[in-house]
Amino acid sequence: MDTTFTLGTQLHDGPGQHGRTGTIHTPHGDIQTPAFIPVGTKATVKTLTPEQVKDTGAQAVLSNAYHLYLQPGPDIVDEAGGVAAFEHWDGPTYTDSGGFQVMSLGVGFKKVLAMDTKGLQDSDIRAQKKDRFAQVDEDGVDFRSVIDGSKHRFTPEVSMQIQHQLGADIIFAFDELTTLVDTRLYQEQSVARTHRWAKRCLDEHERLTNERPGKPLQSLWGVVQGAQYEDLRRQAIRGLLDLSKEAEDAGRRGFGGFGIGGALEKENLGTIVGWVCDEIPADKPRHLLGISEPDDLFTAIEAGADTFDCVAPTRLGRRGGVYTLDGRMNLPAARFKRDFTPIDAEVGGYVNEHYTRAYIHHLFKAKEYLGQSLCTMHNLTFMIQLVDNIRAAINDGTYWEFKQEFLGRYYA
Template sequence: MTTSEFVARSTLHGTAGRTGIIRTPHGDIATPAFIPVGTKATVKTVLPEAVAALGAQAVLANAYHLYLQPGPEIVDAAGGLGAFMNWPGPTYTDSGGFQVMSLGVGFKKVISMDVEGRQDDSAVAEGKERLADVDDDGVTFKSHLDGSRHRFTPEVSMQIQHQLGADIIFAFDELTTLMNTRGYQESSLERTRQWAIRCLAEHNRLSTARTHRPQQSLWGVVQGAQYEDLRRKATRDLLELSRIDRDAGGKGFGGYGIGGALEKANLGTIVGWVTDELPEDAPRHLLGISEPDDIFTAIENGADTFDCVSPTRVARNGAIYSFDGRYNITNARYKADFSPLDAELDNYSTQYTRAYLHHLFRAKEGLAATLATLHNLSFTVTLVDRARRAIDAGNYFEYRDEFLARYYAGAARRT
């Protein structure tokens, strides 16, 4: 096995959803699949072995953060990301393009705001400093660690990601915000297209030069914000670039990421525009989602894999996912509650009671974040695994409706 490939299995009737297998040098990923985020070569507070034991099939790390610390040359010397972090399975790295927005202007990926009539290409989130400047050649960053200045170009991103050695890597792209004007979105899309050409060229060069490492699969990233014509154009452009590259003897794109700032209400529509343009044998990764309902939306609109920081991030603040809704374990009602976090889940954290976890958070013990993170990861992996099995069994919609009704009814009872 030299790179990744996708094999479709079942389709979800009446939707773009499907099940399949992504084959990589470090193992197969049964899709749809939730990919936990291990930003700095670690899923915060938990052992990689524990993440694997919960059933997670792959992890995603951040090229920008690993570039700053410890440096890609260290990860390369260790044998690549998986060997460095003692993770046995497939790995992904993003390109660093996310930092163009998150560090550049301080906005989050999913922006819950009404931007009608408020578009401003110079906007910066309130209380934030602009730490990145974009030009047609690349991006100049100011490190959030020490203020030092760095330069990312498509070639640099490819060089970093090849040193990191993930099975699936992403082309360098510009991530715009919903505050950007239509005119800026158009120019940004062309910039990302030009960067994709350079990424393919550098990826081909490095793949030839680094035959001592497993071959990596480069995936193009579709931008275009909330505009249907731009999303479809971006997808068709990347497909054509991949075809041209392969015809010239290159590797082309092994799959496609769906990126950009998305309003939650439009998530499924935008993903659907992209997957509608993609061939069946092209795997699709949705770069970042939020809550459980987003998972179902992503699956039904054709996403094969998706990452999300929410389960681990909220866990560190005491928010617990359960099949009867999300709740905050630090609330007083759980002080003497000796039931498990969720009796339906079979994972390491079910050995501990709500009362114990409540105590750990109140006492500010580090084990609190560890157990909560293990639990929330297990919940999310189980949710997606059950969805995958339901598609294959032909009862996906019954599973979805039952889950969502129970989950949000339970959450409502707790508020």
């Protein structure tokens, strides 16, 4: 079977406002949307077993083509039966294209996209050319490995070849990710380049699908760039829709859905997602790359995002930071040394049913890895439960009341 989308309940549907529920049907199971997708960059959600990830309520996992290309190699994952079989994950999978590494290893720093430029210098966001691990040209990107410094080259075709070997249900076209401080001219050039790369991805995806009969069909999603510019965002998605229609008119497969990428200013997040979703047909799912703060989730869902991924909940958990219904807490702090209550009993789940704040505080002070696992598991449970509750509230008509109650308490 191919990946398809069934529309559920619409929260509303007008310019810039396309919130809805739905179901993404994949060869390895359904994803009820909206959905938060945990990130398992190297075919593992750090510190957790796949069974523990499943226990958080996760419906799918996203891995990274660039990192799995470097180690262990896509041929090994292919031989194992694809990324889901390799990591023992029973459910749908995504892989991103390596496009994020174009930015994070190229102009970016610390693998973090700035969502706010206030108080930052250009040099805080963009590395000097001599310091970059990735260099972009028209044909593709030259990378230096983050493991051993060896040189590698990604093109749209190479990204498709890697992602076909990885075998995820949903894969993304290779794109160039820019920063908030790139010039308008560069953003224009980048959108045009990403469009040309998307065409090459569609062509190679079709060739590889025909070359590998018997494999589960993979759904290729185009990626929309354009930074904070409305005309560029709309130009980008219209261009991808044109490419998709051209392919379908020729009897080939077009884009199964679309990813909304790029550096987004937090204050403009909903507006930008809304511009893009204005243009996307209702039967195509939309994935927002790299968003996780609770207020951002509400904003993105209202504007039309169906799924989203982010490393923030797991990265925060490995440092002892946890989400609660009353805001974030840092469990290594001294005030939790004798706190024998759960992280958040109302959230529930395995961690809250069995462990106390004092015990997890002790684990971090003793530098025991279990502390990282417990906080990571709790944070995923919190985030997935939040999005599940948003989905239920849209379906039963109580979304606006739920949003007001949740955000009013979380940010009190």
